[in-house]
Amino acid sequence: MNELTQYTLSAPMGEEELQELLAGCRENDRKYQKALYKSFYSFSMGICLRYAGNRYEAAEVMNQGFLKVFTNLDKYDDKKPFKAWLGRIMINTSINYYRSNLKMAKMDDLEKAEGFCHHDMPDSKLSYDDLIAMVHRLPPAYRTVFNLYAIEGYSHEEIGKLLGISDGTSKSNLFKARDKLKKMVVEADQMADRMHNSDYNSGPAVNAVRLNMDFFNKEAVR
Amino acid sequence: MKEPAENEVFDFFRAGLTGAENKFSDDNWDAMEQLLDGQPRKKGSIIWLYRLSAGIAATLLLATAFYFLSPVTPDINKIAKSVNSENTNKVMKTEAVAFVRQGKVLKRALLAFTTKQRTKKSHGGLGLNKVIRIPAESIGYVNSPKNDIYALMLNPALSSPAKTFVDSISPLSADVLVEVSPKEGIDSVARNKKVVKRIQGFAPKFALSVFVAPDINGVNKIANGGKTGSNFGLQFSMQLSRKLSISSGAFYAVKPYQTNTGNYTPSTQGWWKTKFGTTGKPDNVAANCEVLDIPLNINYQLFRKAGNSLSVGSGLSSYFMLRETYHFTFDDPSVNPTKFEINNRNQHLLGVVNLNATYERKVNSRIGLLIQPYLKLPVSKIGFGQVDLQSAGVAVGLSWDINSFRIK
Numbered sequence: 001m002n003e004l005t006q007y008t009l010s011a012p013m014g015e016e017e018l019q020e021l022l023a024g025c026r027e028n029d030r031k032y033q034k035a036l037y038k039s040f041y042s043f044s045m046g047i048c049l050r051y052a053g054n055r056y057e058a059a060e061v062m063n064q065g066f067l068k069v070f071t072n073l074d075k076y077d078d079k080k081p082f083k084a085w086l087g088r089i090m091i092n093t094s095i096n097y098y099r100s101n102l103k104m105a106k107m108d109d110l111e112k113a114e115g116f117c118h119h120d121m122p123d124s125k126l127s128y129d130d131l132i133a134m135v136h137r138l139p140p141a142y143r144t145v146f147n148l149y150a151i152e153g154y155s156h157e158e159i160g161k162l163l164g165i166s167d168g169t170s171k172s173n174l175f176k177a178r179d180k181l182k183k184m185v186v187e188a189d190q191m192a193d194r195m196h197n198s199d200y201n202s203g204p205a206v207n208a209v210r211l212n213m214d215f216f217n218k219e220a221v222r
Numbered sequence: 223m224k225e226p227a228e229n230e231v232f233d234f235f236r237a238g239l240t241g242a243e244n245k246f247s248d249d250n251w252d253a254m255e256q257l258l259d260g261q262p263r264k265k266g267s268i269i270w271l272y273r274l275s276a277g278i279a280a281t282l283l284l285a286t287a288f289y290f291l292s293p294v295t296p297d298i299n300k301i302a303k304s305v306n307s308e309n310t311n312k313v314m315k316t317e318a319v320a321f322v323r324q325g326k327v328l329k330r331a332l333l334a335f336t337t338k339q340r341t342k343k344s345h346g347g348l349g350l351n352k353v354i355r356i357p358a359e360s361i362g363y364v365n366s367p368k369n370d371i372y373a374l375m376l377n378p379a380l381s382s383p384a385k386t387f388v389d390s391i392s393p394l395s396a397d398v399l400v401e402v403s404p405k406e407g408i409d410s411v412a413r414n415k416k417v418v419k420r421i422q423g424f425a426p427k428f429a430l431s432v433f434v435a436p437d438i439n440g441v442n443k444i445a446n447g448g449k450t451g452s453n454f455g456l457q458f459s460m461q462l463s464r465k466l467s468i469s470s471g472a473f474y475a476v477k478p479y480q481t482n483t484g485n486y487t488p489s490t491q492g493w494w495k496t497k498f499g500t501t502g503k504p505d506n507v508a509a510n511c512e513v514l515d516i517p518l519n520i521n522y523q524l525f526r527k528a529g530n531s532l533s534v535g536s537g538l539s540s541y542f543m544l545r546e547t548y549h550f551t552f553d554d555p556s557v558n559p560t561k562f563e564i565n566n567r568n569q570h571l572l573g574v575v576n577l578n579a580t581y582e583r584k585v586n587s588r589i590g591l592l593i594q595p596y597l598k599l600p601v602s603k604i605g606f607g608q609v610d611l612q613s614a615g616v617a618v619g620l621s622w623d624i625n626s627f628r629i630k
Contacts, residue, residue, distance in 0.1 A: 030255070037254060038246055045244035059247070063254045068555045070258065075554040088556040096559070099549075128242040131235060150232035151239060164547075164561030178231045185234065 013039055018082060026073050037066055043083065044090050049132055050147050051094030053140065065093035091152065095162065098140040126188060134184045142177035149174050427461040428624040431471075431592060437615025439479045444614045447480035451613065453515070459621075465523045469535070473515040479611060480508045483550070486607035489568070501557065504550035511605055514542040515598075517576050529584030539574040539598060543567065546605050564606055573602035582621065592619040 013021075021039070024032025044062050052058035068089050076085055126134075135143060144163065148154040149170070154162070156170040163170070435453040440446040455473030462468060486507050488494065494503045519537030526532075544566060551559045578596035585591055598613040605611065 030258070033258065034251060037251060041246045041250075042244040046240070046242060049244065050239060059250045059253065063250065063257050066254055067257050072553070072555050076556075085556045088558070092555060092558060126238060128238060131238040135235070135239070146235075151236055161560065162558050164549075164563065181235060182231050185231075 019078070022073060022076070022078075022082070025070060028070075033070055036069075040083070040086055044086065047087060047090040048094055050135055050151065051091070051098065051144060053098075053136055053143075057097070061094050061097045062090065064097070065090040068093060091148075095144060098144060099163075126185070130188070134181055134188075137184065138177055138180060142173045142180065145170050145173040146177035146181070150178075429459045429461075429590075429621045430624055431457040431459065431469075431619050431621040433457060433473070433592070433594070433617045433619035435594075435596070435615045435617030437596075437598075437613045439477045439611060439613045441479055441481040441485050441609045441611060444612045449478040449480060451475060451477045451615075453615070453617070455515070457517075457619075459521070467521045467523070467533075468519065469521060469537075470516065470518045473517070475513045475515050475613075477511045477513055477611060477613065478509060479511075479609070480506065481609060483507055485609055487603070487609075489606055489608055497562070498550075498560070501552070504560070505553040506551045507607065508549045508551070509605070509607065509609075510547045511543060511611075512545040514544055515574075516540045516542070518572070519576055519578070521580065529590075531582045533580050533582075535576070535578045535580060537576045538572040539576050540572055541568075541570040541574055541600075541604060543569065543605055548607065562606075568605055570600070570602050570604060573604070574598050574600045588623045590621040590623070592617070592621055594619070 021032050021036045025036050041062075044065060045058060048058040048062040048065065049055065052061055065086075069086055072089075076082065135146070138146065145159055148159045148162070149156070156167045156174075159165075159170040160167045165173075433453070433455055437451050437453060438444055438448040439451045440448040453473050453475040455471055455475075457469050457471030457473075459467050459469035483504055483506060490496075498504065517537055517539040519535045521533045521535035523531055523533040546564050546567070548562045549559050550562065576596065576598055578594050580592055580594040582590045582592050594617040596613075596615060596617060600610055600612065603609060
């Protein structure tokens with residue numbers, strides 16, 4: 001097991017080491033499976049977190065994705081980058097997980113989001129957790145298109161084909177996602193400003209972003 | 223080209239969301255290990271579920287059959303013989319409930335119930351379903367030329383528990399109920415014979431039923447990647463004779479299934495190549511079909527006692543494929559799945575054989591509770607993929623006897 005610990009580090013893995021890990025996984029050796037899982041955990045979780053509605057679902061989807069990886073390793077073409085292959089599996093598993101929700105489109109969501117397009121993007125510095133929380137608050141249909149287009153770089157045509165929706169629906173969902181995300185960032189910024197001013201005048205210092213998230217959580221509950 | 227504002231928001235999130243470190247969680251690995259350990263059992267669980275539901279359906283059928291086949295008849299014969307040998311006066315001394323039972327066993331009988339026998343259990347076993355009340359100091363019997371009149375005759379001196387008993391069973395069991403006014407005597411029974419005759423003649427009955435049914439759908443074999451679907455709909459049935467009836471209706475069914483593309487033959491030639499080009503033929507297809515199912519069945523009643531009946535039915539269904547949605551996936555999970563959807567393209571007239579057994583329990587004279595295990599086996603190939611899509615399920619429903627008012 002000791003010789004495997006080196007793979008669990010997040011440092012880039014050499015091709016030879018990767019091939020050794022994959023060979024062990026093809027033999028269904030649990031030690032090698034764990035090592036591969038650990039090595040690509042952060043990368044895979046990063047993808048699944050963006051597509052999921054919360055961390056629990058992200059973990060579930062990621063494990064489903066890894067199960068596909070472990071049971072389909074014989075289909076992996078060694079000449080192509082493993083990370084890209086794994087990433088596509090995570091994306092496909094995420095999409096399949098939420099497939100039944102992907103056609104959802106609510107007009108009232110759009111209406112609520114309107115009015116923020118004219119705002120400039122504030123110069124906020126939000127943490128990774130804050131941004132993930134904002135993405136989680138998007139409806140699955142918007143979230144998926146946002147991820148595929150803005151992060152993965154798919155075209156609307158490709159998204160339409162992948163999700164079984166029209167190009168128009170893909171565009172519409174993307175704009176709605178964009179407006180809602182922008183609204184969240186603007187509100188977080190305004191809230192941070194208010195907290196900053198109130199901190200400046202009196203009272204102890206507080207973590208403005210953390211308060212912003214409290215605000216979101218309450219709104220989500222409502 | 224993207225709008226600047228679009229880039230602004232997306233760039234902001236892209237920068238913040240990519241490259242972050244997600245800390246490894248031992249809990250998630252534990253869940254992963256369970257998934258890896260449980261993988262072979264997972265496939266079996268669907269078959270296990272299917273077997274369980276088939277077992278429940280079979281047990282239900284056996285229990286129902288056992289109920290009907292349980293030896294009630296010898297007891298009645300015994301009672302009937304003893305009572306027949308007695309004279310009517312003797313019977314009069316008892317709180318007498320007499321009836322003629324359908325079938326070969328009794329043509330004419332007077333039966334004396336003891337207090338103990340006047341229970342709902344004895345009623346259930348004896349299976350009255352046509353009732354004549356004769357109060358007012360008389361007893362009597364109805365001679366049935368066709369062996370098919372059920373009559374219940376009461377001694378005037380019936381105690382109130384006995385009356386309660388009769389009142390309680392009559393609405394449950396009466397297809398025919400002739401009441402004689404309290405002052406009429408045994409002659410009135412004779413007068414009522416014509417009434418009885420008229421009502422014993424066959425009149426077609428109509429019933430409307432509403433069903434919901436979960437079922438399992440599979441290609442070639444029901445357990446083959448069996449997926450749970452749902453059905454609901456209305457059925458209209460008409461009785462042709464005492465035993466035979468026909469039924470038809472309209473059911474909306476959602477039939478999901480999963481199969482290897484080896485079992486899937488697109489009805490358009492060369493479709494694989496046109497659709498997938500260089501990617502090659504996909505390996506699996508997950509389908510979700512919305513179907514309008516129009517069945518035409520003939521049913522034969524095996525048993526009917528008291529408020530319970532059991533029938534078997536068979537016939538043909540026409541499938542109108544309202545919407546067919548297919549997700550094609552490849553063995554290599556990194557190749558994106560592809561969706562294909564068509565609406566109202568395929569119809570299969572009388573293309574599916576129906577087999578079913580129906581247990582009906584009358585809740586009252588008009589409403590019945592139905593439990594119907596069924597099988598649907600296609601004789602033509604179903605849908606765009608021309609698959610042998612089989613379904614098995616258990617429908618539950620309510621039936622409403624449309625002309626029950628007329629019989630009274």
